[in-house]
Amino acid sequence: MKDTKPPLLAVLIDADNIPARHAEAILKEVTSYGEPALRRVYGDWAAPRLQPWARKVHALGLVAHQETANTKGKNASDIALVIDAMDLMHTAKLDGVCLVSSDSDFTRLAQRLREHGLVVYGFGERKTPETFRAACNRFIYVENLAEGAEVAPAADVAQALDAAPPAAPEAPPEPPRRDPPARAVPVLVKAMLGAEDEDGWVALSAVGHRAQAIAPDFDTRSFGCAKLSDLARKSGAFELKGAGSSLMMRLTPLVKPKK
16 A cells, blocks of 8 residues: 655754744645654744744744854854754654755755755745755745734743743734746746647646756745746746646747738
8 A cells, every 4th residue: 555644854943044923834834745743943042032933832833942152143053953953864764854044054954965865845035045045955935925824822931931031022024025927937948948749838737846946946926826827827928728737838939020
């Protein structure tokens, strides 16, 4: 009988680099890729700015790792996250790792995990450097997850982390930035190359898989579209035929001017 168990994933969160307001949406997105069997969040919980994360620890089933910076300007959380990831790579039976951070310092970690055969999902803000995004199998912008996120009930901070100091309010979220659909055309064209039939048609599903292989951060939500078919239509560069799983797309034929 075929094993139908979902892939086992470890979720490692750098609390210093991701606003806590994205926590529920990130974990919801993770479940679309597999089972978040291990959920850890790293930070110095004595810092008031991390208390929004502290309030989510119990509600979201996170394990909080206390990392005190012994030297000013040094991020002990990053080092602890990397050490744990390497330990898990060798000892845990995982199928993939979700690295939640906008910090390019995790680029080599993502590369090493992939070299070991693990699937790496990156989660970060749009400011995340390209080097880290490209090192992941797939990179998801947390801004794309903001709409429709559910707010979990807050856990008592005193119970979660031994009466932490009063929480510093998070900066208000900025409206999600959307790119124009036409900006997706170059990636989609590359994804179609070599896969077209004699009339230029390519299966829409194949284009989607190849587009993510070409650009790990490719996401139709970045262009304000829920589905690839919507993006292809709105871009104005493609035509579609068929329906459901048999949907096909091709470049819109150029209309030659009349002489």
